[in-house]
Amino acid sequence: MTVSTPAEFFSTLAALRDALGADAVRVGEQIGERSMTDWTRHEPTRAAALLLPRTTEQVSQALAICHAAHQPVVPQGGMTGLAGGAIPRAADIALSLERMTGVEEIDPASATMTVLAGTTLQTAQEAAAQAGFELALDLGARGSCQIGGNLATNAGGNRVIQSGTARDQVLGLEVVLANGAVLSSLGKMVKNNTGYDLKHWFIGSEGTLGVITRAVLRLHPQRAARHTALVALNNYDAAVSLLRRLSTRFGNDIGAFEIMWPDFYDFGVALTGARSPFAEAHPLYALIEHASFDAADDGERFAAALAEALDTQVIRDAVIAQSVADARALWAVRECTAEFPVRLDPINFDVSLPIGEIGTFVERCRAALDRQWPGNESYFFGHIGDSNLHLTVDGRSLPGIDHHAVYAFVYEMLGPLHGSVSAEHGIGLLKREFLPISRSPEELAAMAAIRQALDPHGILNPGKLF
Template sequence: MNDLQQTLDQLRAALGDSAVITGAAINQRHYSDWTGYAPACPAAVLLPRTTEQVADALRICNAAGQPVVPQGGMTGLAGGAVPRATDIALSLERMRGIEEIDAAAATVSVWAGTTLQEIQQAAVEAGFLFPLDLGARGSCQIGGNIATNAGGNAVIRYGMTRDLVLGLEVVLADGRVLNLLNKMIKNNCGYDLKQCFIGSEGTLGVITRAILKLAPLPGETTTVLCALPDYASAVSFLRRVQRSAGTPQAYELMWQDFFRLGVSWLENPVPPMSDEHPLYVLFESAGPRELLEQTLEAAIEGGEVVDAIMASSHTQARALWKIREATGEFPLRMTPLNFDVSLPIGQIGDFAELCRQRLDQRWPGNHSVYFGHIGDSNLHLTVDCRSLPQPAPILEIEELVYTAVGEMGGSVSAEHGIGLLKREFLHHSVSAQARQAMQQLKDSFDPKGILNPGKIL
């Protein structure tokens, strides 16, 4: 009997036969994430139902030196949950549900396998908002959101996932359970260990439960589309809106190339305003409509805005958002190479121009589009590989973009994590000394290196 078979036998004894899936019975969704990168059927998939079963599974695998890849909804975009054929995948999909909503504390307690949409709906039913929001809300799991420190459109107002987490329950590689559950905003008892696991992509421990902050439900929001003359105006206009009407719920900047593309993919491809402007911003605000109108008038007088549309109905607002949501069509209409980077807000415009110039110099005729949540320092850049020489020089493009990020002191990952796809470029944003400290942390929590090996480091 080989070592793997012995380990599987022990896992079946601890978790039950129905919780240990092997061979042809493994669903292909466990092979790779949404990138489709390096798909592989893992040696087994574990489907625990309790924290105790997760602890038993990791204790057994750690003793055997068996690598384990934690998996959530598999909606990641960095290869962070992709297994190898020799790995055991640990799926949290059976550990789902809302444990409690505490109205006084404005918190919700959930199992890690609960989808983001389930949490959002439960919060609304209780009269609250859970402000994390992603396009994959119906599929992504909160454990994965926490493990990757997910972002989304509302970061400008509510912060990253890290800012919404009050407490965690985490199982370490050797099976020890850390109870870091907490409902208090003020809790200053030494090291805040939960922060080690937020954004660690399952390399330090497996998140099994979480306590999350809820926000008040916003009042009626107004959606506004504006045309802008330049990037500096986009930043100046954002600060004007914040001063007059408060921080918006979302502030989405689209360069002309993205705006034209988004409009062209609409069922009725007629732009809501001229498509000749350099930049467009789509934002939502819960401020009084009259105040927003005054703000727009002042911005137009000041030259920050050259044209504007304030949605008069939910239908019109959704129509405007469909332009920004063209990203959902990228995999169907392009061969996309996506970049998710962050830079100091004042430098994002210069970075976009620098990347465009370098891409055009190296590959004339390439097609790329730029868009992002600039209020939280985030820029997205997508290159259509169909517009490049074949086979597409993906590594060269990645090195070009990430080198520019490093030159401007930015981050190679704003909200999608590192995983496998950005691991080789981490040095552009993280110093050798910091990477060494990260490795020491990994060695401390997971000395045998069984948790999600090869990811991040």
């Protein structure tokens, strides 16, 4: 990629203003802090310009101009990422989808929703609910994250064991390629076996292959009854046993199975200001959601299953929410991660391993961290049912230690287990040097070839992923 001269950049800026309108092109102090970094709180950088297109046509025009000028462009969504994937460099132009919002159609016959990429996940969820459906994707940042960003990073969230990741919610996509060409594949069919399924190239590509502008999402029947329980366990093996027992009994009516080790659980309880519902501390906790299609399901079957697990000593104790408020209070403990960026100096890990290995990995990782940096404050938690473990180390408890050293230390332990350095947050800026731990040279070469084919000038989100 060549670097443009100031004169060339100002010429590009003038062309963008002519195409998009002056109000859609911001520079200097007009660019707010929101566009400068994400939830990683990585070093904020003000881009050379910020574009705010309102339509796919404007995105197309903007990319065509930038492509011709070899001008780097960084697509941005809700800026809730945890891998630095949307953070610009000073010479980049940021392209925000925040003005491209709205649910354009809900098709009851095909059970689909057509939505613009800048729409927040919560807005899409609420529109689906009003139409009598459910959008299965759910995560703690629902009020801020955007559909385009969810798809670009293949977001996971709380209900993957029930409905899959973001990828599994998509039937069609509209994407603008680096040269401005619009790739429109907004089909509503579940079966469409006509060559390469191109949408999957862009889902999880982190904005390096194209800019997602519109999506057709699957909708599901509403779960009429939800029951939430917080369970105390002796150890990780007991958690896996309970998950298998409940899955055998209820199938995919088990919508969430969130594991919290005591370090994380105690932090969440303290943050919410509530008291733990348990009289004593326990080695492990699981937050479980049972979601039934039967409106008459009063939770007795779920309670009976937990009672049996208690009788057979698979679990130590259990508390079942008796109201929506109770359930929200239990979930508030698990979703305390939203406060990590302001309460901690978070060094975040989002890894995946075979489910049977996770408990052992946590024990080894915690012991290794304690040997390397005595007194460190670390928090372990995860979705587990979909093999996803999260770890956050508070950088404040490691004075003088660079974050990079902690990343390298933990990922080195992950390598022998053939796990993934990113389960659901992508690679972005922060994990790119560790990608070879999880991907072979041949896989990386294939990905690079795809990128070269779709973005020969390398203008889309440069420095990310690769």
